Amino acid sequence: MLIVADTAIPFVNAFFESYGMVSLIAGHEIDLRSIKTADALLVRTQTRVDAALLGGTSVRFVGSATAGVDHIDLDYLEAHNIHFVSAPGANSHSVVEYVLTALFELSWGASQKLTAKTVGVIGSGAVGGCLVRRLKAFGVRTLVCDPPLEQEALHSDEPHSFVSLDFLLRESDIISLHVPLIQDGKFATKHLMDADALGKCRRGTWLLNTSRGGVVDERALLSAVASGAISRVVTDVWDDEPLPAPEMIQASHIATSHIAGYSIDAKRRATRMIRDAYIVHFKLERYSAASEPGAAEPGAAGSIELLVPETDPKESFERYCRDLVLQMYPIMKDHHNMTRLRSSAMVDEDRAESFRQLRSNYAARFGFYRYRISDSRLRTEQIRRLSDGLGIKVVA
Structure with missing residues (x-):
C-alpha cells in the first residue's frame, strides 16, 4: 500500500515502513496529484483535507497527527466512506x-x-x-x-x-x-x-x-x-x-511557532496513535514494538538528573520551580527565534517559510516526567507539588 505522509510527522517512516511504502512530502505541498494513487494520507495542520484534495483519489484512510481537526472536512470523509483518525490527547x-x-x-x-x-x-x-x-x-x-x-x-x-x-x-x-x-x-x-x-x-x-x-x-x-x-x-x-x-x-x-505540543514524547505518541488505527483499519498484522523509535533516547528508560537550583525552596518555592522548568524547557529560546519573524523588512513568503522551518527544525524537547531532582532541602509538601504539579521524580 502507498502511504503519503507529511514530512513534519516525526518518526513516520519508523512507525509505518513495515506496513506500506511511505512517500514523504512537505505538508503545504501535498496536492491531488501527489496522492492520486495513495491508499492512506497522513497529515498535520498544514494540509487542508477536503473535496479539492481528495476528489478522484484512491485514499481510503486519513490520519492527522494532531489533536485539532479544523483542517479536516469531516463531513466529506464520512460521505465518501474514508476512515479518519486523529490524535486527541497525545500532546x-x-x-x-x-x-x-x-x-x-x-x-x-x-x-x-x-x-x-x-x-x-x-x-x-x-x-x-x-x-x-x-x-x-x-x-x-x-x-x-x-x-x-x-x-x-x-x-x-x-x-x-x-x-x-x-x-x-x-x-x-x-x-x-x-x-x-x-x-x-x-x-x-x-x-x-x-x-x-x-x-x-x-x-x-x-x-x-x-x-x-x-x-x-x-x-x-x-x-x-x-x-x-x-x-x-x-x-x-x-x-x-x-x-x-x-x-x-x-x-x-x-x-512561539505553534510548538507547545512539540515534545518528543507527544510527537511519538501521536504518530503511534495513527499507526495503530491504520493497522486496525486495514486489518494488518502488528509487528514487534521492541525497536520502536525513541527506545535509546536519554531518559526513555530512566530519568535525566536536574541541577540543584541555588534558590532555597524554603525561601522562594516558585523561583525554585522556575529554575527547574527552565532547565527542562528554556521557553525564551523559542520566543527569541520567533521574534525574528516580526521584521517589517521580511516579505510574506520568507516569513511563512521561516515559520515552517521553526516547526520542522524544532529542537528535541523531552517531557517533564523524564526528569528527576535530588535535593535534601525539599519538604514533604514541596515534594508532592513537584511530583503532582510538574510530573518530575523527586528524591529528597
Missing part, C-alpha cells in the same frame, strides 16, 4: 508543560506570585483538564468553563463545578485557552475572545492561547494590549498560519 502533557513554564516565567518577570492568582481555564478536555489538575497541585485557584461538558453533566445529573464564561472573565487574573476551533453553532469558538469578551476581563489580565489562532480576535487583542486591559500575552497559535502578524508577535510577551 496534552506537552502543552500543559509549556503553559506551566510560561506562567512561572511571567510570574517571575512581573515579580508576582502565581499561587496568588486565579487562573481561568476555558476548555476542560485532555489539555485543559490536565492543566487544572497540575495547577491545583500547586495550590492555585482555578475556574473552569466548558459549555459542552457542562451540558453533558447537566443531562446526566452529574455534579460539576463549571462556571459561565462571563463569570470566568470577570474573576480570573490569568486566562488559558484550550478549545477546538469551531466556526459556528451553539458551541462556536471562532473569535471567542473578541472585543466584548476582552472588555469583560479584569484590567491587567494575562491571556495564553495554545489552542487555535482563530479563537482570539487578534485586532481586538491588540487594542486590549494597547489600552492595558490585557497586560501579558502568550501566543503559540496564530490566525493566519504560517503568516503570523508581526504586530501580534510584538504584542506577545512569549511568542
Whole structure:
C-alpha cells in the first residue's frame, strides 16, 4: 500500500515502513496529484483535507497527527466512506508543560506570585483538564468553563463545578485557552475572545492561547494590549498560519511557532496513535514494538538528573520551580527565534517559510516526567507539588 505522509510527522517512516511504502512530502505541498494513487494520507495542520484534495483519489484512510481537526472536512470523509483518525490527547502533557513554564516565567518577570492568582481555564478536555489538575497541585485557584461538558453533566445529573464564561472573565487574573476551533453553532469558538469578551476581563489580565489562532480576535487583542486591559500575552497559535502578524508577535510577551505540543514524547505518541488505527483499519498484522523509535533516547528508560537550583525552596518555592522548568524547557529560546519573524523588512513568503522551518527544525524537547531532582532541602509538601504539579521524580 502507498502511504503519503507529511514530512513534519516525526518518526513516520519508523512507525509505518513495515506496513506500506511511505512517500514523504512537505505538508503545504501535498496536492491531488501527489496522492492520486495513495491508499492512506497522513497529515498535520498544514494540509487542508477536503473535496479539492481528495476528489478522484484512491485514499481510503486519513490520519492527522494532531489533536485539532479544523483542517479536516469531516463531513466529506464520512460521505465518501474514508476512515479518519486523529490524535486527541497525545500532546496534552506537552502543552500543559509549556503553559506551566510560561506562567512561572511571567510570574517571575512581573515579580508576582502565581499561587496568588486565579487562573481561568476555558476548555476542560485532555489539555485543559490536565492543566487544572497540575495547577491545583500547586495550590492555585482555578475556574473552569466548558459549555459542552457542562451540558453533558447537566443531562446526566452529574455534579460539576463549571462556571459561565462571563463569570470566568470577570474573576480570573490569568486566562488559558484550550478549545477546538469551531466556526459556528451553539458551541462556536471562532473569535471567542473578541472585543466584548476582552472588555469583560479584569484590567491587567494575562491571556495564553495554545489552542487555535482563530479563537482570539487578534485586532481586538491588540487594542486590549494597547489600552492595558490585557497586560501579558502568550501566543503559540496564530490566525493566519504560517503568516503570523508581526504586530501580534510584538504584542506577545512569549511568542512561539505553534510548538507547545512539540515534545518528543507527544510527537511519538501521536504518530503511534495513527499507526495503530491504520493497522486496525486495514486489518494488518502488528509487528514487534521492541525497536520502536525513541527506545535509546536519554531518559526513555530512566530519568535525566536536574541541577540543584541555588534558590532555597524554603525561601522562594516558585523561583525554585522556575529554575527547574527552565532547565527542562528554556521557553525564551523559542520566543527569541520567533521574534525574528516580526521584521517589517521580511516579505510574506520568507516569513511563512521561516515559520515552517521553526516547526520542522524544532529542537528535541523531552517531557517533564523524564526528569528527576535530588535535593535534601525539599519538604514533604514541596515534594508532592513537584511530583503532582510538574510530573518530575523527586528524591529528597
